[in-house]
Amino acid sequence: MVTGYDVIGDVHGSATKLAGLLDVLGWTAGADGRRRHPDGDRTVVFVGDLIDRGDEQRAVLELVRAMVDAGDAQIVMGNHELNALAWATPNPDRPGRFLRGHTAKNRRQHAAFLTQLDDDERASWLAWFRTLPLWLDLGGLRVVHACWHTDAMAVVQEEVGGARFPDGPDGDALLQRALTPGTPLFRAVEILCKGPEIDLRRYGLPPYRDKGGHTRHVARVRWWTAEPTSVRDVVDIPQGTTTLDGAPYPDLPDVPCLEADRRHCYTDDVPVVYGHHWRRWEPEHGMDWTPRTACVDFSAVVGGPLVAYRFEGEPFVDPTHYERYPSA
Ligand SMILES: [Mn+2]
Incomplete structure (x- = not known):
């Protein structure tokens, strides 16, 4: 039975920091290359935004995917994975265009992913991104990329039937609607992945x-x-x-x-861990953490540490449970 979660912030292509943080958390690699935790009953949870910006896109994706496939990790979708899907999805109403415009600004934001991986690799990673849930309710702990928002989740629940897009053509159509600006589903997904x-x-x-x-x-x-x-x-x-x-x-x-x-404000009594907000170490009470919320994005790809929140079943967020790499 899983009793603990190590929730890791926005990695953005920083594989070196990810490996360092996993070591800090006790997830060390065995002879077979698989990282395991000595306690045996812990799971890593990634808050999304694995891609864009950093120099080690492929290494991050491969490490995270291996942990997810081995059952050692779970992950929610970040806005960068969502944007990658929209970038690659043709706009049905405007031939030759995509649901996320190929503007210079958007291309810059997505350049590391576009240039470090070839077409086939990107297609295969996009197929995986499409399966990622928009949120995880783990019982005593909740994880979402940008904002835990009950109203937005109700819209997704109603239209999609759950936190992830189903396989097949129906799921494709739902995803397309979620990526089309102006739809209620688009607005709901934006709140979860980008914040209200x-x-x-x-x-x-x-x-x-x-x-x-x-x-x-x-x-x-x-x-x-x-x-x-x-x-x-x-x-x-x-x-x-x-x-x-x-x-x-x-x-x-x-x-x-x-x-x-x-x-928009969170009033439930279950702790939520989230990323996305490009905060600066160290965690500030009332801003980065409150008794029921903990942000784990401390700008790892622009000089900050990669950060995790070590959840042990506590009903209130404990700031001493923050871990980071590097530590100085
Ligand atoms: Mn983000």
């Missing part, structure tokens, strides 16, 4: 300029805040954000947030 967003205009807040220089009217939601009362508790404006004229973004007002936005 909040419209700043609802609160009379100005737009900001994102990292790419684009004007943005929506911001990420701090869905891990269990009892938000004000806009300040739910809207996530990263430090250093500016308005369109380059001024520092104003302090968020201490005014009540709307019920619709409050619904």
Whole structure:
């Protein structure tokens, strides 16, 4: 019986860090090459985003796939796997186009995967990505890439019949709908894999300029805040954000947030581990971890450590259960 989970954050093609973290966690390779844990009753869970950015795409995929196939690991889909599927899926309404546009920006984001693997390899990995669940409910522990969101899951449950797309033509059609912008299924899957967003205009807040220089009217939601009362508790404006004229973004007002936005927040009593948020080590209380949520994405591919949360059955997140590689 499985009693423990080692939940590993966004790997993004960093096989060296992944091997180092597995060693730290006690998953050492035997003579047959298979990594096993000495306790025997542990399972690794990957939060998704295995691909893109890093130099070791193939090595990461092969290592993770081997652990999953051996029954030593499970994995949920990240937005990068989802985007890879959309990149490769023809747009039925626009011949020659794909459901994720082959723009220069999207190509840059996907370049490591596109260039380090040949066509046949990519096709075979995409066939595997297609089978990955959007979330895992492991009993005392929940895992999702970006946000545990009951309403979004209900939409997926209703349309897809479960957390993963079925095999065969019906499953293909569902996946296509999930990858088509504007459909309710697309919006639900976006919330799970990319996180919910909040419209700043609802609160009379100005737009900001994102990292790419684009004007943005929506911001990420701090869905891990269990009892938000004000806009300040739910809207996530990263430090250093500016308005369109380059001024520092104003302090968020201490005014009540709307019920619709409050619904993004996680109030269940089962711990959730997730990734996606490009945080910086070390885990900050109230932001990276709360009593019921733990983020494990600390930007491994841009200089941060690869991070895991070691779950032992505890009902509340324990920040001493974070592990990382490298440790300094
Ligand atoms: Mn992500």
